[in-house]
Amino acid sequence: MTDPDFQRYDRAGLALDPIHVGDGGNRLGRVDNTIVRDPVTQLPKIPGSSYAGVARAYTAMAYEAQRDSQRRTTPYYPGCAGQGQPTQGRGHCGNPACPVCTVFGFASPSGGGFAGLAAFSDLHLLLHPVASREGPVWVTAPSALEQLNLAFDPLDKQTAYTDLTHHPLNLGWLMLPTRPLPEELGGSGLQSRLADLAIPEYIRSRIVVISERLFQHVVNSTLEVRTSVAIEPATGAADDGALFTYEALPRGSVLGCTVTCRNPAHFRVGGEEVEAVTSPEKVFEAVKESDDYLENLGLGGMITRGMGRLRVLKAYRGSDQAQGERK
Numbered sequence: 001m002t003d004p005d006f007q008r009y010d011r012a013g014l015a016l017d018p019i020h021v022g023d024g025g026n027r028l029g030r031v032d033n034t035i036v037r038d039p040v041t042q043l044p045k046i047p048g049s050s051y052a053g054v055a056r057a058y059t060a061m062a063y064e065a066q067r068d069s070q071r072r073t074t075p076y077y078p079g080c081a082g083q084g085q086p087t088q089g090r091g092h093c094g095n096p097a098c099p100v101c102t103v104f105g106f107a108s109p110s111g112g113g114f115a116g117l118a119a120f121s122d123l124h125l126l127l128h129p130v131a132s133r134e135g136p137v138w139v140t141a142p143s144a145l146e147q148l149n150l151a152f153d154p155l156d157k158q159t160a161y162t163d164l165t166h167h168p169l170n171l172g173w174l175m176l177p178t179r180p181l182p183e184e185l186g187g188s189g190l191q192s193r194l195a196d197l198a199i200p201e202y203i204r205s206r207i208v209v210i211s212e213r214l215f216q217h218v219v220n221s222t223l224e225v226r227t228s229v230a231i232e233p234a235t236g237a238a239d240d241g242a243l244f245t246y247e248a249l250p251r252g253s254v255l256g257c258t259v260t261c262r263n264p265a266h267f268r269v270g271g272e273e274v275e276a277v278t279s280p281e282k283v284f285e286a287v288k289e290s291d292d293y294l295e296n297l298g299l300g301g302m303i304t305r306g307m308g309r310l311r312v313l314k315a316y317r318g319s320d321q322a323q324g325e326r327k
């Protein structure tokens with residue numbers, strides 16, 4: 001266990017604004033610009049590739065801000081930040097001492113390249129905020145709990161399991177009978193998992209577990225839908241008939257993902273040892289350089305319209321813990 005191949009880190013993010021990561025297409029229905037959904041569950045998600053892309057750019061910005069121009073003359077930003085098109089000498093540097101290119105990978109104009117030491121899973125919805133008569137609650141379901149290594153199959157598919165209230169839960173358009181959280185989720189199970197991920201107490205104390213089917217319905221009925229107007233660049237006026245709607249994950253959504261950090265000691269970059277990072281922990285530290293930027297600059301579309309900021313909460317080391325507690 002001294003020299004692992006990789007280390008997994010489970011992370012959670014809290015949406016400080018609505019977040020719109022578009023699927024690039026339009027669906028038939030009420031909204032013009034829809035967000036990415038998981039094809040199986042139909043639940044919104046943020047693709048790992050979107051997270052990896054912004055994390056790369058923000059990490060490059062962070063290292064550029066700390067760069068000692070004596071030791072390294074090539075800027076990290078923008079060259080190492082983007083997708084590596086070598087236009088105007090601005091491709092990835094591909095240097096074994098570059099924490100951006102080694103951690104996020106690089107494209108080489110001569111072919112080859114490197115896949116990168118960090119791999120990002122999709123960000124899945126863990127907890128979804130909904131208004132209720134009891135105030136805001138965060139709903140979750142078996143598939144989300146599974147990401148926390150918690151198994152739960154609700155017996156009654158039309159019941160809300162919560163310790164918040166004994167009364168039926170009124171979500172406005174939906175009234176659900178309640179039952180206390182079952183034993184397998186009570187006590188330390190669910191709460192300690194959420195605490196591991198540094199989910200704030202005001203959220204942890206207002207959890208409601210519902211069936212998968214009901215979760216899909218509740219989430220897709222309570223996404224943020226905004227209306228905007230496209231502006232004609234030539235006149236600066238609103239385009240005729242250019243009113244459009246777009247959906248977003250609401251503020252307060254909690255998303256979870258896993259970042260897998262490979263051991264740099266097991267890789268060669270251009271025939272040389274990786275110099276920039278020396279352990280899976282160091283790989284993860286490079287990824288974390290992007291966190292402050294993500295919280296302030298955001299990800300996805302419409303970030304100039306006050307959307308996209310994501311606060312990355314504390315991570316815990318996934319694989320150790322998961323193996324220790326799994327049956």
Ligand SMILES: [Zn+2]
Nearest residue numbers: 080093098101
């Ligand atoms: Zn580089």
